[in-house]
Amino acid sequence: MSxxxxxxxxxxxxxxxxxxxxxxxxxxxxxxIFAGFTYYPFFKNFQMGLFKAAPFPNLPSHYVGTAQxxxxxxxxxxxxxxxxxxxxxxxxxxxxxxxxxxxxVLAHQKLRGIRIFRTIFSSSVVSSAAVAAVVFQVILSPQTxxxxxxxxxxxxxxxxxxxxxxxxxxxxxxxxxxxxxxxLTAGLQSLPDEIMEASRVDGATAWTRLWRITFPLLSPTIxxxxxxxxxxxxQSFGQIDIMIGTSGATYTHTNVLIYAIYRLLHVSQNTGxxxxxxIALFVxxxxxxxxxxxxxxxxxxxxx
Amino acid sequence: xSQVRFAAVSKIFGGxxxxxxxxxxxxxxxxxxxxxxxxxxxxxxxxxxxGLEEVSSGAIYIDDVDVTALEPKDRDIAMVFQSYALxxxxxxxxxxxxxxxxxxxxxxxxxxxxxEALATVSLTELADRKPGQLSGGQRQRVALARAIVRRPxxxxxxxPLSNLDATLRQQTRADIVALQRRLGVTTVYVTHDQVExxxxxxxxxxxxxxxxxxxxxxxxxYNEPANAFVAGFLGSPGMxxxxxxxxxxxxxxxDDLVGTSSVSDTxxxxxxxxxxxxxxxxxxxxxxxxxxxxxxxxxxxxxxxATHERVVVRQPQHATVPQSGQSVxxxxxxxxxxxxxxxxxxxx
Amino acid sequence: xPTKRLARTISRYLLLVVIAAIxxxxxxxxxxxxxxxxxxxxxxxxQLIPLHPVWKSYSEAFNTGNLGQxxxxxxxxxxxxxxGQVVTSISAAFAFAYIAFPFKRILFAxxxxxxxxxxxxxxxxxxxxxHSLHVDExxxxxxxxxxxxxxxxxxxxxxxxxxxxxxxxxxxxxxxGPWKYLWRVAVPLARPSVxxxxxxxxxxxxxxxxxxxxxxxxNTSIQTIQMGIRQVGGTISTAxxxxxxxxxxxAPLLVLLVFFQKHLIRSLTAGAVK
Numbered sequence: 066m067s068x069x070x071x072x073x074x075x076x077x078x079x080x081x082x083x084x085x086x087x088x089x090x091x092x093x094x095x096x097x098i099f100a101g102f103t104y105y106p107f108f109k110n111f112q113m114g115l116f117k118a119a120p121f122p123n124l125p126s127h128y129v130g131t132a133q134x135x136x137x138x139x140x141x142x143x144x145x146x147x148x149x150x151x152x153x154x155x156x157x158x159x160x161x162x163x164x165x166x167x168x169x170v171l172a173h174q175k176l177r178g179i180r181i182f183r184t185i186f187s188s189s190v191v192s193s194a195a196v197a198a199v200v201f202q203v204i205l206s207p208q209t210x211x212x213x214x215x216x217x218x219x220x221x222x223x224x225x226x227x228x229x230x231x232x233x234x235x236x237x238x239x240x241x242x243x244x245x246x247x248x249l250t251a252g253l254q255s256l257p258d259e260i261m262e263a264s265r266v267d268g269a270t271a272w273t274r275l276w277r278i279t280f281p282l283l284s285p286t287i288x289x290x291x292x293x294x295x296x297x298x299x300q301s302f303g304q305i306d307i308m309i310g311t312s313g314a315t316y317t318h319t320n321v322l323i324y325a326i327y328r329l330l331h332v333s334q335n336t337g338x339x340x341x342x343x344i345a346l347f348v349x350x351x352x353x354x355x356x357x358x359x360x361x362x363x364x365x366x367x368x369x
Numbered sequence: 370x371s372q373v374r375f376a377a378v379s380k381i382f383g384g385x386x387x388x389x390x391x392x393x394x395x396x397x398x399x400x401x402x403x404x405x406x407x408x409x410x411x412x413x414x415x416x417x418x419x420g421l422e423e424v425s426s427g428a429i430y431i432d433d434v435d436v437t438a439l440e441p442k443d444r445d446i447a448m449v450f451q452s453y454a455l456x457x458x459x460x461x462x463x464x465x466x467x468x469x470x471x472x473x474x475x476x477x478x479x480x481x482x483x484x485e486a487l488a489t490v491s492l493t494e495l496a497d498r499k500p501g502q503l504s505g506g507q508r509q510r511v512a513l514a515r516a517i518v519r520r521p522x523x524x525x526x527x528x529p530l531s532n533l534d535a536t537l538r539q540q541t542r543a544d545i546v547a548l549q550r551r552l553g554v555t556t557v558y559v560t561h562d563q564v565e566x567x568x569x570x571x572x573x574x575x576x577x578x579x580x581x582x583x584x585x586x587x588x589x590x591y592n593e594p595a596n597a598f599v600a601g602f603l604g605s606p607g608m609x610x611x612x613x614x615x616x617x618x619x620x621x622x623x624d625d626l627v628g629t630s631s632v633s634d635t636x637x638x639x640x641x642x643x644x645x646x647x648x649x650x651x652x653x654x655x656x657x658x659x660x661x662x663x664x665x666x667x668x669x670x671x672x673x674x675a676t677h678e679r680v681v682v683r684q685p686q687h688a689t690v691p692q693s694g695q696s697v698x699x700x701x702x703x704x705x706x707x708x709x710x711x712x713x714x715x716x717x
Numbered sequence: 718x719p720t721k722r723l724a725r726t727i728s729r730y731l732l733l734v735v736i737a738a739i740x741x742x743x744x745x746x747x748x749x750x751x752x753x754x755x756x757x758x759x760x761x762x763x764q765l766i767p768l769h770p771v772w773k774s775y776s777e778a779f780n781t782g783n784l785g786q787x788x789x790x791x792x793x794x795x796x797x798x799x800x801g802q803v804v805t806s807i808s809a810a811f812a813f814a815y816i817a818f819p820f821k822r823i824l825f826a827x828x829x830x831x832x833x834x835x836x837x838x839x840x841x842x843x844x845x846x847x848h849s850l851h852v853d854e855x856x857x858x859x860x861x862x863x864x865x866x867x868x869x870x871x872x873x874x875x876x877x878x879x880x881x882x883x884x885x886x887x888x889x890x891x892x893x894g895p896w897k898y899l900w901r902v903a904v905p906l907a908r909p910s911v912x913x914x915x916x917x918x919x920x921x922x923x924x925x926x927x928x929x930x931x932x933x934x935x936n937t938s939i940q941t942i943q944m945g946i947r948q949v950g951g952t953i954s955t956a957x958x959x960x961x962x963x964x965x966x967x968a969p970l971l972v973l974l975v976f977f978q979k980h981l982i983r984s985l986t987a988g989a990v991k
Contacts, residue, residue, distance in 0.1 A: 088818030
């Protein structure tokens with residue numbers, strides 16, 4: 066037997082010299098893609114941000130160093146954009162996570178036909194930003210009767226400074242709720258059955274069981290879901306483009322970071338500033354992810 | 370301090386019967402063991418008693434009250450699970466407090482009872498640790514404390530010792546028995562280990578394939594098994610079971626006479642003789658020695674008959690130990706049991 | 718008491734139905750609206766059930782919107798991305814799970830870290846790269862940046878690590894090398910995760926918006942179905958056609974979801990959710 070393979074658990078199974086070459090070869094494709102299309106562009110942002118665009122298109126940009134970045138941090142446009150982004154996330158994420166949680170708990174019961182409900186609850190996952198936008202345009206339009214039947218009278222959201230952003234955040238929340246449901250259901254299903262049974266024998270009502278056993282044990286998953294939600298909401302672009310962009314109305318109230326980047330790139334051809342905004346977007350995403358890890362550290366050590 | 374009664378209880382899981390017509394009484398203060406191989410229905414019966422599953426038919430009574438439709442929390446029972454099922458995010462103390470908090474006990478009494486339970490299982494110093502920081506044996510004691518603190522009418526235990534290693538198991542076994550005798554709480558105990566059953570139970574209920582085979586005191590089951598299955602299951606080793614014939618009241622293995630029976634029938638039977646009731650002697654039925662297992666105080670001589678059935682003979686240490694491959698003859702020195710070959714029921 | 722239990726069960730189902738109705742409402746509007754006339758859609762109070770389904774909205778949307786072409790492009794793009802992600806993820810994950818090679822730890826951290834860099838942050842430079850490689854406004858340009866995913870590598874590695882040790886021990890005793898082991902043993906055993914990865918990948922690729930918008934520029938022959946919706950949609954005057962286009966764009970995904978919903982959840986349960 067020639068294979069000097071290690072059978073140590075956790076250790077690698079294949080340890081021969083030429084297996085090492087195979088290992089690198091297997092990793093290479095992904096590595097090339099990541100290097101070229103994730104890491105290189107990411108770092109390029111920093112380089113591009115050092116150049117400020119000329120006032121007229123097709124003229125070269127000139128080097129300004131970090132001044133562009135620092136100016137941006139103080140500019141009203143940027144701060145408005147950040148504010149819009151934060152509000153957007155604050156609407157999308159809680160709605161999505163809580164909605165997903167309620168559905169996950171309800172769909173966790175042992176009822177006949179519960180599978181159908183699970184499919185329905187996760188269904189929003191199939192809708193793209195474009196489709197969701199188009200549907201909600203119909204639902205939220207003052208020209209259709211859906212809102213009026215509920216007694217809500219909204220002006221046209223594309224022209225409303227107060228309602229534009231929340232409306233779009235609602236669309237994102239609906240899109241996200243299906244994914245949140247899938248994540249939270251997976252979390253619920255990984256909770257040990259015997260603990261739930263023990264709580265039934267120990268006299269806990271369904272309510273007590275939910276709050277004092279299920280939710281504490283589910284909290285890592287809930288955090289994870291929250292982070293996914295934040296990242297999702299920070300990336301929400303299509304809804305805004307279709308609901309506001311195509312109608313020609315441009316209001317700063319819906320100028321979330323990602324949309325601002327798009328406009329800087331596409332409309333103003335201001336690559337340098339767009340790169341600065343991209344860096345800001347990354348920093349915000351990173352902060353949120355790091356906060357989740359921190360909060361998670363403290364809660365995970367009880368799980369064996 | 371309660372009686373438990375199963376009245377013709379059956380449970381079917383999606384077309385497969387897990388438990389068929391179980392009728393059983395558990396007396397006040399008794400530790401009844403539900404014993405059998407996996408799949409015999411013992412855990413199902415326990416879970417039905419707990420209320421974690423619904424019966425398909427029949428009724429369950431605790432103290433003559435029909436609890437069949439009641440939720441687990443309304444049955445006044447406590448359960449120790451095989452995996453202990455401790456709440457990982459709560460300290461030991463909070464784990465033990467949990468049932469009392471649900472019952473909304475006043476704070477002072479709650480604290481007193483929790484301390485008492487912790488002291489009973491010697492866990493007082495570890496009260497503020499979380500389960501993840503405890504050893505297997507300690508976790509098991511937490512599960513016990515959580516059950517005791519409720520002062521329930523019935524204890525239910527689902528193979529509580531099977532996750533412990535051998536030495537810890539013996540020690541904990543004795544602890545649990547002592548605890549149960551001291552508290553006097555009616556206990557239903559599920560296990561597949563017949564040693565546990567024999568040493569712990571006041572009575573044992575042997576089950577197979579969802580059907581109750583026999584119930585009685587350990588020694589009664591040992592000495593008077595109702596069928597071949599019970600005979601072969603109890604004892605280490607289990608009773609030797611060999612094909613034989615009953616010819617007008619005479620018991621034969623092959624052509625060798627091994628005993629007589631009060632039943633003067635002629636039919637095919639299974640002959641059962643315990644290892645300690647056999648010896649290697651000049652007369653008897655023929656067999657070949659496979660191996661002699663020297664256990665210290667005794668020797669178990671494992672033999673194979675002409676019909677390729679296994680027979681174990683128990684010899685004291687000082688007797689001559691036969692060699693592997695040696696041909697011997699084995700004769701009974703004690704009771705010979707006769708079971709019907711097809712049904713397994715005992716004839717005599 | 719049987720009636721009390723019945724009442725409780727009924728109220729549970731009722732709650733489920735109410736919430737399901739709310740969640741599925743937008744999709745319902747999508748389907749029902751696509752079958753109604755414009756007047757019916759804009760009727761006040763809203764007409765919820767298409768009494769006389771207008772099936773020809775579909776053919777009309779299909780033809781005037783040139784949806785056939787968009788669908789074909791989307792199909793090609795999504796299929797290529799899915800296959801690419803599955804292949805690169807399986808390969809890399811297998812190496813990380815089973816093979817010892819230099820720089821293994823760093824490389825793994827790097828690959829996982831890519832999930833922290835949202836695609837939007839890389840868009841600008843990617844556009845330039847794609848342009849300088851002369852694949853802008855092409856299918857290759859649409860597909861190449863997405864051929865690998867950190868999430869996929871993580872998922873597959875989890876799946877591989879859950880194969881019992883006895884399997885690889887038996888394989889080694891049988892003289893299998895890593896390549897054979899990968900395709901004969903590991904992948905077949907990890908099939909549910911592969912399926913889930915493929916479904917997630919396809920879903921994500923099909924629904925992409927920003928990159929196709931930017932990359933395809935003015936070249937309509939290479940635009941995806943989402944761009945098609947953007948073309949068709951936008952105003953309420955052709956709402957019923959837009960909704961029909963939306964149904965056409967979404968239906969394939971719904972079919973996928975119905976068949977694979979169980980796998981999606983199960984693959985996440987297998988340790989990936991932390």
